Amino acid sequence: xxxxxxxxxxxxxxxxxxPEDISAITEQRIKDxxxxxxxERKVSISTQNQAINAIKFYxxxxxxxxxxx
Numbered sequence: 001x002x003x004x005x006x007x008x009x010x011x012x013x014x015x016x017x018x019p020e021d022i023s024a025i026t027e028q029r030i031k032d033x034x035x036x037x038x039x040e041r042k043v044s045i046s047t048q049n050q051a052i053n054a055i056k057f058y059x060x061x062x063x064x065x066x067x068x069x
Contacts, residue, residue, distance in 0.1 A: 009047075009054035030055055 016033050017024050037043045037051060059065040 005050050006054040006057055009051045010058055013051065013055055025055075025059070 013033055
């Protein structure tokens with residue numbers, strides 16, 4: 001279930017980045033996306049956390065990036 005949530009949340013993030021590709025992921029683009037979720041989509045705190053964790057999972061586990069708080 002967690003994996004499915006992460007995949008769904010990460011796909012939504014990638015769709016937000018369009019037409020840019022995955023290489024366009026920057027800290028600022030992540031912040032912009034989270035603000036979009038809050039202001040435009042008005043998602044719950046739970047959904048915000050799922051989005052954050054899905055992006056962190058990709059950056060830390062898949063891309064082997066360094067952990068950020």
